[in-house]
Amino acid sequence: MTLPPFALLRPTTLDDALRELSEDSVPYCGGTELLLAMRAGLHRPAALVDLKRIRELSGVRVEDGVLVIGATERHADLAAHPVVRERLPVFARMEKHIGNARVRTQGSIGGNLCFAEPKSDVATVLMALEASVTLAGPGGRRTVPVEEFVAGPYYAEKEPDELLVDVRVPLRDGLRGAYVKFQTMERPTVGVAVLADDAAGWYRLGVGAVGEVPLAWSFGSLGEIDADEVAGWVDPTPDLSGSEEYKRHVTAVYVRRALARLEQVSA
Amino acid sequence: MGENVVGRSVRRPDLVEKVTGAAQYCVDVTMPGMAHAKVVRSDRAHARITGIDVAEALAGPGVVAVVTADDIASLHARFGHIIADHWILATGKVRYYGEPVAVVVAETVAAAADAVELVRVSYEDLPAVMDVDAALADGAPLVHEQSYEATGDESFKNLSHVDEETAEPALTNLAHEVTLGWGDVDAAFAESAAVVENTVHFPMLYAYAMEPYNAVASYHEGALSVVSTAQHPYMVRDDLARVFGLPLARVRVTSPYLGGGYGSKSYTKVEPLASVASWVTGRPVKLTLSVEEAIYTTRVDSARIHVKSGFAADGTILARDFDIVMDSGAYADNSPLVMAKAVNRCFGPYRVPNLRVRGRSVYTNTAPASSYRGFGAPQGNLAGETNLDRAAERLGISGADIRRRNLVRKGEEILPGKRGIDADIPADLEMVVESLERDRKDVPYYGIGFGCSASDAGAYPISTAQVRIQIDGSVLVLSGSTEMGQGSRSLLAQVAAEELGVDLSVVTVVQSDTSVTPYERTTGASRTTTLVGLALQRACADARARLRDMAAELFECAPGEVRDLPGAVAGPDGRELSFGAVVRQWFGGSAGEVTGVGLLRRDGATQKMPPFWEVGMVGVAVEIDPETGVVAVDQLVTVADVGFAINPRAVEGQDLGAATQGLGGALYEELVYDGAQLANANVVDYRVPRMKDLPRKIDLMIAERRDGVGPYGAKGAGEGTLNPIGGAVAAAVARAVGRWPDRLPLTPERVWRLMSSD
Structure with a gap:
């Protein structure tokens, strides 16, 4: 068409x-x-x-221990950005492998979140990172956690007269992170992010693409993460890439693989 | 044997313009005063049309006309080269979701697209038959209430085993039935040491040529000119002439470069839609389909095949019995020939003393199926080869040994009365097995599979070619064979340069314009190298004979005294004249040209059918992720048994392409119906092979034994290597996981379930 x-x-x-x-x-x-x-x-x-000519919507900076990413920043630019690569390598690596070359060079982080495509890698990792977004509207600005912002499939918690200004990710010293995904078609079947701040005893797991919205959970230790149990928490959407049963199975497989990958990541 | 130009991997003349995007495809073609068409399509599987209200659409901005079946009722509004059952526009009822109901013609594509939404078609739903079981059930709703005359396609009559005179008239959803057999199958089963039977399911596929179907047509003063994406422009011309009642000479069909065909662009597709739109409006009309529309225009026959084979204890085949049912969709198109070929090809290049094959092509309320690379061989071969591998396992012998025991030797017939096998298939098998075993990995969940096929290829041998020698010695080659990426333009230039002894750079090949280039039946069945090659050799010989005659006049000697030289002739006194000089001096005004004509028919070397056997010989090794079921292809090994490779790199390209396409159907691709419509009629959800899926090791071998009837002993390539891939992958996966799959594609979930099953 x-x-x-x-x-x-x-x-x-x-x-x-x-x-x-x-x-x-x-x-x-x-x-x-x-x-x-x-x-x-x-x-x-x-x-x-x-929105591409609006300077306020672009750029990457660190502000009071928070990584602030402008809404119009494109995936390929974020994957290559020195600050992102240094301060949040797990996010940079995820951006390097999302979609395809055309999506990475054209698509923006803000657009990705606002569209709320269920099979997005971005929201999964941001939810695990406890990131939030800044929205601007006629009545001023508000901050919404990504976990609340990405509210449903193709549905973001944003009014038509609002704009997503930036994405804010709290930075943690010594953060270790891994993101792995199982993908056999154009979009991932399941994506798993696991993050560890050992000094703070802060552990997060995000699972996305498998259901209608990504989900994220906090744990007191990595040992508490039971892959089979996590597979029971997700609500897989059956489609051409797999049945509900199969998707639950590969969710458990990829939670284990994410944990194994994390073991290889040094702080 | 001393050839200079053939046998070399010359660079294709079309390479740079294709890579840079400069090459002209049909979609680039415009005509003066052209309007644009968009198709109104059925949104249900089976329904009676109770009314079509075009008033609102006609009132839309820029709309020129809305063409419905009523507007073309005075024409012969059906086509189909075997069974003329395919209505140009749905007449009375629709038979599948996506069927063309009306054509909107407007000044712009956007205006046409907008007006499509304004055409109100009212329907009365009819019960639909969405699969073969529903279609063959007692009292099933009929897709076609009337039977249609067969058009008596010559190639079809010669290559299938059906007697058109006795075709049964009963009205069912059986589009076509083919049987083949000999010996006493049941008695042989009774004497067999082992009888092995299984059922396989071959998926519904889309050939996925990158370029969707498109055409631009102009009907003007009793003549029709069409530029389209047709593989077989002459066959399309014949269909269009019948539709409009025009002499063949007043219908011109031109095919520029095709963006891939793979059989999906054989025979008539969108040309009638664009042509009737032009006939109604009096303006040239351009119609370009989207990928989704292309998928709903032609897909691949899916198949369910039950196979039963009896063996002696040493693995010798005693009897084979096949029952093939194909879902051919709402219109027959080329499916009867696909079925005839599946019947010929399912039992393999083996000695089968007792054989029984029954093939049924079934109408359903789904998108019409037609030709696909391999013509029924991929479907049939999956059944035959999987069955053989299961038998080997049962008998405790290797997959190689059961084949060694049964493969036919050179010259043996596998179809009684047909040409004997013109290849050394056992030698090809050893090449594949040796390569696979050399690089076998010793890791868990690793399996090797291989398979053989032999296809009665080349289609019906009618071919013509012309060469035109210019006054500067350069050469035009004219052929009705279509360049669709396979490299025929390059290959024909090599043959002409070789035969005439001229430099490749002075040869230009012009193809596929029914008013300019000489007749060619089809571009399919891997025929061009062999059949057009022969016709072209004869055209070159004819040109040379004419040049010798003319030179004899100039030399004032007898024609027999003139000798051939590369690009020239010599007289008895040693005087030499280049081709250009002969033409210039004979005409006397530095002008003129000499045309050589080559004609090929069923005669002499091409008397016996098929013209040649196309061997498929492949092996794969797979490594499976036991946790996810993902199959990685570790090795791909192919043998091109082509007799003589005129362009070895092009042969390798054909084999890698065919094998990769085969891997697509074996591992990833399947069209899935969800109710009336497809769940994945797009290239995002219809998953084709990607660069990352390429096998780790690719070994493309060429066996050259000069055993073909074609030029220099050549035989065709292009289809063969696809045919056994499905069976090879199924066997490799079975050996990796210890259980036999019964269907393709072997998606991760299917493999995981296979491994998880008890």
Whole structure:
């Protein structure tokens, strides 16, 4: 299908962009999800508000022990970004392997979260990291944990007149992390993130792609993570990449593999 | 034997323009005043059409016309080269989800697409038959209420075993039935030391040519001109001439480069839709399908095959019995020939003293199935070879030994009265086994499998070619054979350069324009090298004879006294004249040209059918992740038994491509119906092989024994290597996990379940 006609708006400030937004005038950045939906006839907005010229929405910086990633940062840029690679290597490695080359060079982190594709790697890792997002709207700004923001399949907790400004990841010294995924088709069947801050006794597990939304849990030690038990906590969506039973099985396999991988990661 | 140009891996002349995107494909072709078409398609599997309201669509901006079956009722609005059952636009009822119901013609693609949404088709649902069991059940709803005359395709009559005169008239969902056999199968089973039977399921596939079907057509003053993605432009021309009642000479079909075919672009596809749209509107009309629409236009026959074989204690085959049922979808298209070929090919290149094969091609309310690389061989071979490997296991002998015991030797017939096998298949087998065993890994969950096939290839031997010698000695080669990525343009240039003794750089090959290039039946069944090659050799010989005659006039000697030289002739006194000089001096005005014509028919070396046997000989080694069931291919080994490789690199390319396509169907690919429609009619969810899936070791061997009827002893390549891949993978997986799979593709979950089952 060809794209239906639409107006393209290109604001250069966040305030201008917010004024343009409505039910029928939607944010547009990489277009890797939006344009497909438009081509498929699932979505027909009158206008696209291009966010790529808004400086406030880009950039990566560390602020008070928090890694702040602008919403329009593209996956390939984050995978290569020196600050991300140094401070959050597990996130950089995940970004290096998401989607395909076109998605990585076009797609943005903010767009990925707002689209809330159930088979996303990004949300799984961010939930495990206890990350949050900053939303700006006519009434001001609010901060929402990613676990609440990615509320359902293709549903993010964001009003049509709001914009995702940045993603905030609390940094931990000595954090070890591993993300492994099982992927036989275009999108992952299951992705597992496991994170350890041994000094703080902080341990997190995130499991995504297997069900409608990623899930994350905290543990007091790595030994508490029982792969078979975790497989019982997920609610797999049966599809062409596997039945519910099989997906539960490979969830357990990949939780074990993530833990094994983590053992090889030094702080 | 002293050839200079053939036998070398020359660089393809089309290489750079294809890699840089400069090459012109059909989708790039425009015509002056062209309008654009989009197709209104059925959104249900089986329903009576109670009305089509086009008023709102016609009122849409830029809409030129909405064409429905009523608008073309005065035409012969059906096509089909074997059974003319395929309505151009659904007439009275729809038979599958995705069937064309109307064509919207508009000034732009977007306007046409918008207006498609405004065409209101009302339906009355009919009970649907979505699989072969439902279609063959007593009292099943009929996909076709009327039977259609067979069009008597010559190749079909010659290659299948059905007598059209006695075709049964009963109205069922049986599109076509083929039987084959000899000996007393039941008596042989009774005497067998072991009888092994099993059932296999071959998946519903999509050939996935990168370029979807598209065409641009212009009907003007009693003449039709079509540029399309047709593998067989002459066959399409014949269908279109019948639709419009036009003389063949007033229908022109041109095929530019094709973005892949794999059989899926053989015979008529979108050409009638674009043509009737032009006929109705009086304007050229361009129609380009999406991938999803292409999947709903033609898919691959899925098959369920029950096979039973009886063996002596030493593994000698005593009898084989096959029952093949294929889901051919809503229209027959080429499925009857696919079935005929499956019947011929299922039992393998083995001595089978007693044989019984029954094949049934069944109509269902699914997308129509037609040709696919291998023509029924991939389906049939999976059954035959898996059965043989299971028998070897039962008898306690190796997969290689059971084949060594039964493989036919050179010259032996596997189909009585047909050409004997023109290959040394046992020698090919040893090459595969040796390569696989050399690199066998000693790790758990590792298995080796291999398989053989022999296909009655080449299709019906009718081919023509022309060479035109220019005044500067350069050469035009004209052929109706289509370049679709396989490299025929390069290959034909090599043959002409070799025969005429000219440099490859002065030869230009022009292909696939029914008003310009000479007749070619089809581009399929791996026939071009052998059959077009022979026709081209004859055209070159004819050109040389004419040049000798002309030179004799110039030399004032007898024609028999003129000798051939590379690119030139010599007179009895030693005077030499280049081809260009002969043409210039004979015409006398530095102008003119000489045309050589080559004709090939069922005669002489190509009297016996098939023209040649295409051998498939492959091996794979797999390594399985026991926790997930993921199959990694560790080794891929192929033998191209091509007699003589005119372009060895092109042969390797064909084999690697065919094997990879085979691995797709063996491990990943399957179209899945979910109710009336496909769950994965797109290239994201229909999973094809990727670079990462490439085998760790790839050994592409070429066996050259000069045993083909083609030029320099050549035989065709392109299909053979796909055919045994499915069986080889199934056997390798079975040996890795200790249980025999009964269906492809062997997805991770299927392998995991196989390993987990009791």
